[in-house]
Amino acid sequence: MTENDDQALLKKIQAEINELLKDELLQDLSSNPDKEELNALIAVEKGQAYHITVQRDPLPPIYIVVRQSSTVKDIKHLIRLEVERMDKQGTKKISWKYIWHAYCLMFEHQRLLDDKVVVSQLGMKQHSVLRFSRLAHQKGQHRKARHY
Structure with missing residues (x-):
């Protein structure tokens, strides 16, 4: 894996985490728990x-x-x-x-x-x-x- 692949993977994971945090069941979590x-x-x-x-x-x-x-x-x-x-x-x-x-x-x-x-x-x-x-x-x- 190259550094660009790592950065792309990191952005994808962060986007998925942000999407999960929008769920109403997880509203009491901070943005960086x-x-x-x-x-x-x-x-x-x-x-x-x-x-x-x-x-x-x-x-x-x-x-x-x-x-x-x-x-x-x-x-x-x-x-x-x-x-x-x-x-x-x-x-x-x-x-x-x-x-x-x-x-x-x-x-x-x-x-x-x-x-x-x-x-x-x-x-x-x-x-x-x-x-x-x-x-x-x-x-x-x-x-x-x-x-x-």
Whole structure:
């Protein structure tokens, strides 16, 4: 095979993939899905994972796929990956250490403070909604101000 044959074959395969992605059953796939995204969507179809929405008022929501065996820590990692994927230019630098120190996730008016809790134990189901909640410090528990 020559290089021209390889390029023609590559264009043909890409055209077939694009045609498949137009099918209404595959509408929830991104234009360039990776292996993890495909495995997650297969798990959703088998009932082993959930579509979850993370509300970030006033910012647009984040949509993630979470397996039933995932923990709160895994959800936080998925949120981080999705936010980084949404901000492809990488112009903004987000301090995730600060975010998780100042905020926590909330599900049905219950704060998810323990990172080791499994999603299925929390009662999450398909299309559940998580929200960010500001963590209030107990009296006298504030960190000292930093002086530079």
